[in-house]
Amino acid sequence: MKVTDLHVEYLKNPIGLDEKKPRFSWKIISDENDVVQSAYQIFVESNNRLVWDSGKRESGASVLIEYDGVELNPCTKYDVQVTVWDNKGNEDIIDAFFETGLFSGSNFQAEWITHDFIDDETACPIFVREFYVNKEIESVRIYATSLGIYEIKLNGEKVGDTFFAPGWTNYHKRLQYQTYANEELLIGQNNKIEIAVGNGWYKGIFGFECKPNLYGDRVAALVEVHISYKDGTKEVIPTDTSWKVTSGSIRYSEIYMGETFDSTIQEMKLSDVIVTNFDKNRLVSQESEPVRITQRLPSKEFIITPKGEKVIDFGQNLTGFVEFKIKGHKGQKVTIRHAEVLDKEGNLYTETLRQAISVDNFICNGEEQTFRPHFTFHGFRYICVEGLEEINIEDFTACVLHTQMEETGSFKTSNPLINQLQSNIQWGQRGNFLDIPTDCPQRDERLGWTGDAQVFAGTAAYNYNVALFFTKWLRDLKSEQTVEFGVPHIVPNILGDQGGAAAWSDAATIIPWVVYQTYGDTRILENQYDSMTGWVDYISNQCGSNGLWQSGYQYGDWLALDKEEGADRTGATDKYLVANAYYAYSTDIVRKTARILNKVEDANKYDELYEKIKKTFNVEYITATGRMVSETQTGCVLALHFDLAEEKYRSRILESLTRNIANHKNHLTTGFVGTPYLCHALTENNEHALAGTLLLKEDYPSWLYSVKKGATTIWERWNSILPSGDFEESGMNSLNHYAYGSIGEWMYGKLAGINQHEPGYKKILIKPQFIKGISSVEATFESVYGEIKSAWSCENKKINVTVTIPANTTAVIFLPEKDEPIEVGSGSYSYEYKTETNLELDRFSMDSTLQEILNEPIAINILNQYAPGMLNHPMIEFAYQLSVSEILATGPAETESLFKTVIDQLNQTSTAV
Numbered sequence: 001m002k003v004t005d006l007h008v009e010y011l012k013n014p015i016g017l018d019e020k021k022p023r024f025s026w027k028i029i030s031d032e033n034d035v036v037q038s039a040y041q042i043f044v045e046s047n048n049r050l051v052w053d054s055g056k057r058e059s060g061a062s063v064l065i066e067y068d069g070v071e072l073n074p075c076t077k078y079d080v081q082v083t084v085w086d087n088k089g090n091e092d093i094i095d096a097f098f099e100t101g102l103f104s105g106s107n108f109q110a111e112w113i114t115h116d117f118i119d120d121e122t123a124c125p126i127f128v129r130e131f132y133v134n135k136e137i138e139s140v141r142i143y144a145t146s147l148g149i150y151e152i153k154l155n156g157e158k159v160g161d162t163f164f165a166p167g168w169t170n171y172h173k174r175l176q177y178q179t180y181a182n183e184e185l186l187i188g189q190n191n192k193i194e195i196a197v198g199n200g201w202y203k204g205i206f207g208f209e210c211k212p213n214l215y216g217d218r219v220a221a222l223v224e225v226h227i228s229y230k231d232g233t234k235e236v237i238p239t240d241t242s243w244k245v246t247s248g249s250i251r252y253s254e255i256y257m258g259e260t261f262d263s264t265i266q267e268m269k270l271s272d273v274i275v276t277n278f279d280k281n282r283l284v285s286q287e288s289e290p291v292r293i294t295q296r297l298p299s300k301e302f303i304i305t306p307k308g309e310k311v312i313d314f315g316q317n318l319t320g321f322v323e324f325k326i327k328g329h330k331g332q333k334v335t336i337r338h339a340e341v342l343d344k345e346g347n348l349y350t351e352t353l354r355q356a357i358s359v360d361n362f363i364c365n366g367e368e369q370t371f372r373p374h375f376t377f378h379g380f381r382y383i384c385v386e387g388l389e390e391i392n393i394e395d396f397t398a399c400v401l402h403t404q405m406e407e408t409g410s411f412k413t414s415n416p417l418i419n420q421l422q423s424n425i426q427w428g429q430r431g432n433f434l435d436i437p438t439d440c441p442q443r444d445e446r447l448g449w450t451g452d453a454q455v456f457a458g459t460a461a462y463n464y465n466v467a468l469f470f471t472k473w474l475r476d477l478k479s480e481q482t483v484e485f486g487v488p489h490i491v492p493n494i495l496g497d498q499g500g501a502a503a504w505s506d507a508a509t510i511i512p513w514v515v516y517q518t519y520g521d522t523r524i525l526e527n528q529y530d531s532m533t534g535w536v537d538y539i540s541n542q543c544g545s546n547g548l549w550q551s552g553y554q555y556g557d558w559l560a561l562d563k564e565e566g567a568d569r570t571g572a573t574d575k576y577l578v579a580n581a582y583y584a585y586s587t588d589i590v591r592k593t594a595r596i597l598n599k600v601e602d603a604n605k606y607d608e609l610y611e612k613i614k615k616t617f618n619v620e621y622i623t624a625t626g627r628m629v630s631e632t633q634t635g636c637v638l639a640l641h642f643d644l645a646e647e648k649y650r651s652r653i654l655e656s657l658t659r660n661i662a663n664h665k666n667h668l669t670t671g672f673v674g675t676p677y678l679c680h681a682l683t684e685n686n687e688h689a690l691a692g693t694l695l696l697k698e699d700y701p702s703w704l705y706s707v708k709k710g711a712t713t714i715w716e717r718w719n720s721i722l723p724s725g726d727f728e729e730s731g732m733n734s735l736n737h738y739a740y741g742s743i744g745e746w747m748y749g750k751l752a753g754i755n756q757h758e759p760g761y762k763k764i765l766i767k768p769q770f771i772k773g774i775s776s777v778e779a780t781f782e783s784v785y786g787e788i789k790s791a792w793s794c795e796n797k798k799i800n801v802t803v804t805i806p807a808n809t810t811a812v813i814f815l816p817e818k819d820e821p822i823e824v825g826s827g828s829y830s831y832e833y834k835t836e837t838n839l840e841l842d843r844f845s846m847d848s849t850l851q852e853i854l855n856e857p858i859a860i861n862i863l864n865q866y867a868p869g870m871l872n873h874p875m876i877e878f879a880y881q882l883s884v885s886e887i888l889a890t891g892p893a894e895t896e897s898l899f900k901t902v903i904d905q906l907n908q909t910s911t912a913v
């Protein structure tokens with residue numbers, strides 16, 4: 001037995017942690033089966049002084065154990081040691097450490113400094129200080145933040161490997177600072193520290209109107225260098241009036257617009273800094289993992305387009321920037337334009353960027369140089385290079401940038417198109433989890449749309465560890481929330497006051513719930529509790545005398561295909577049906593949360609409210625005979641999946657749903673609201689095969705349509721690129737929008753079968769479910785206890801299932817085609833058994849057209865025999881091009897079994913494709 005991955009607040013040996021009661025988690029690895037932890041003991045020491053001994057606790061708890069020792073001091077290193085005992089008589093010890101940050105903004109001794117460049121407005125200021133060190137150094141810490149985004153250099157070298165610090169938060173209330181440990185950069189006695197600050201989100205051109213100065217009109221810096229010497233003395237070098245300021249090579253930098261870097265600029269004149277003010281009480285330490293370059297992609301192809309553009313293809317739509325090597329002549333300007341796609345003629349297509357021009361310019365100094373921008377990022381797959389006679393594509397590298405979350409999921413199947421879909425979903429997450437969850441990374445938006453984050457959160461939590469990423473963002477959400485307006489549509493909110501909207505503002509309840517379910521993190525529920533209840537109470541205040549929310553702006557089933565798009569894009573499902581479905585869902589989450597947090601009175605209150613909403617929902621939106629008022633796919637899906645419809649209505653609603661799908665030739669028509677739940681609702685209601693049919697559709701609208709069109713990320717619209725190769729032209733057409741990637745949750749949960757049985761995966765549910773067209777799946781999920789694996793194949797009349805369950809958890813396994821579930825402890829298990837099931841796609845299905853069926857003489861025989869005269873019906877030729885399911889959706893019920901017989905017969909007598 002071995003204990004691994006001792007983490008403090010989800011991080012490995014973090015520094016600059018401002019958590020007063022940090023939590024410890026570890027994993028157990030063992031070769032034996034059925035291993036559980038029987039006890040643990042935690043010691044925390046600082047400078048060889050014990051500050052906490054948890055005592056030996058007979059407990060299986062190994063995740064997020066709260067520190068409960070002597071009050072922690074700021075800027076102090078703590079060593080942690082955990083001893084673990086298991087039920088097999090083994091024992092192991094693991095060590096880690098954490099170091100606290102400043103704990104409070106008021107502990108910053110530094111002063112905010114800014115500049116006063118009137119004539120040089122677009123250039124980024126660089127704050128400079130030289131300092132002298134004449135003693136031996138023990139350690140160095142730099143605590144830094146800015147209004148704008150910054151990069152620090154010590155003696156000419158970049159400090160740290162992170163980008164876009166201090167990140168984007170609700171600067172009106174919260175601003176992160178970062179801690180760096182870089183003693184190796186202090187090289188001698190004379191040292192120089194430089195802090196360049198770009199406009200970033202604070203002052204830059206941002207938002208729909210592309211206006212500058214959203215939070216303020218001057219960038220500023222707040223930094224202090226703490227040096228501890230070997231002789232025990234300490235020195236602090238804070239920003240103050242002793243610093244100087246200049247403007248350097250970054251002449252212009254805007255997130256949307258790009259950067260201009262002029263390396264011919266010589267050292268400029270230094271001016272005095274100006275001391276400025278920004279409330280230090282708003283400072284908090286870095287809360288999530290930082291943004292880093294997580295991958296470097298080489299160029300794939302060089303293309304000269306019909307228009308003569310010199311284009312490099314990186315083969316993947318991504319978020320980041322390009323780095324390139326060059327030895328240009330002094331003054332030579334190289335321009336890089338970015339685009340997600342080429343048009344059907346093969347020219348660079350930049351319309352998806354809207355007003356975000358995304359152009360980087362570099363001016364060479366005559367030496368060999370490597371360029372990359374500093375304070376901008378782009379969403380692109382292609383770049384167009386100007387200003388270079390000869391292009392050597394090996395000199396260009398795409399740097400992929402995003403919040404560096406731990407990758408936790410993998411998902412592979414026998415179907416290459418589904419594997420590409422999974423890749424597109426993951427790339428969509430990587431491209432849009434850049435410090436905040438954005439809608440898209442390329443156009444003049446890149447905003448923290450709450451709805452997009454909400455629908456994707458479940459999928460996101462399979463692919464990457466999103467605990468800290470969402471913890472940070474939810475604190476901003478809470479800080480932006482008001483009694484009067486509820487939860488904003490974007491966080492951080494730069495759109496101003498707007499009343500909350502269903503499915504968007506419900507991020508306030510749904511995302512903490514996803515984090516709790518995935519990691520067993522109850523602290524997020526505690527911290528967000530007021531925000532969660534506040535959101536539900538806000539809705540209650542909007543309700544009319546019937547107890548329903550039927551007023552105010554709603555996004556409905558955003559971008560659904562069941563209504564002409566027109567001006568409002570909200571789909572055909574009654575917007576207030578959607579609103580009240582979410583009202584019930586959020587209330588359900590809040591009542592469960594209250595119970596978990598032992599708030600009994602609240603739990604009872606929200607129980608009552610929940611029952612009331614459900615009842616009223618049935619009265620208003622379901623007829624007395626069980627038909628939905630909005631008989632759309634999304635209307636039915638919400639009533640079923642949110643468990644809103646009374647039991648007696650469920651079968652009729654399911655029938656409406658499957659009929660609706662059949663009427664669309666087995667295609668979805670759902671938008672942002674219905675899409676994440678559509679396949680879940682079908683699988684949960686014995687229509688798993690139909691869910692599989694939807695997943696594997698390759699023509700528009702479907703998930704695989706974009707894959708077949710060569711997409712490498714998820715598109716904003718089902719038809720962002722039209723079958724003709726033209727683009728959807730509504731002015732809102734991103735090729736990297738993760739919302740429809742929300743199918744990922746169903747792929748992991750229902751196809752691979754990896755689910756939590758109890759929050760945080762302490763008990764696991766493995767329940768793989770087959771669909772035709774996929775004969776094997778292999779998925780892993782790195783839970784807080786360790787890796788869970790579910791792999792199955794159903795080939796050559798044999799089913800194989802392999803499952804891995806991490807130590808200190810148990811699982812229930814439902815094997816396909818077996819009735820009884822199996823309860824297991826940790827370990828790896830393999831099952832092999834016979835089957836008659838063949839998962840290859842049949843040649844004929846309910847999707848075949850009548851014409852295709854009638855091309856087969858056996859079909860004609862059977863139909864003539866069991867439904868004499870049917871094929872002589874005068875209108876029959878109008879049905880030739882309809883699919884069988886479409887015919888059945890309007891025809892009498894008896895025909896269904898007849899057609900099933902025909903299709904079975906045809907498949908038995910023809911070779912499968």
Ligand code: BGC
Nearest residue numbers: 439440445449451452555732
């Ligand atoms: C965004 C969406 C967002 C929507 C809401 C769009 O511009 O890109 O993804 O949720 O607006 O209206």
